[in-house]
Amino acid sequence: MPRFRFHVLNDTFYLQDEDGKDLPDTAAVEVHARHVLADVVADEIRQGRSSIHLAIMVEDPRGTRIANYRLVTTVTATQSPLAD
Template sequence: MCRYFFHLVNDSSSIPDKEGQELANREAACAVARRTAGELIAHEVGAGRDIVHLTIMIDDEAGARVANLKAVANVVVSENPLVP
């Protein structure tokens, strides 16, 4: 098991992860980052934001960057229901 740290950067802030999470491997850490990104985007869109950008940087316990996850959501509401 290795401890992974998930540092969040969005349009308005940067939040370092000081606790981390013990996971089996890099793939498990990436799965956690994907779920977290989905939850954060759902929260922001649910709060009325139409554009959301976020990055989750994953570091291992030695401080090495093992992955970056970048996510973007762009909500477009059409006034014409016939236009996709």
């Protein structure tokens, strides 16, 4: 099974994935990338960040970048739960 690496970056850090993850195909790569984004954004929110910009760069076993996943969100407080 091929080993993919998921490098995470935002506006303040770059985390290079030294270990990688064995996954069967690109569909599994996308699912894993989304889970990584969810975990990192949850940590960012817990740390009190309100403007979050994250990216994951995925490399195949040869070190070729095969995908980029990007997440941009803002956490705001409003009077109405559905307000802009």
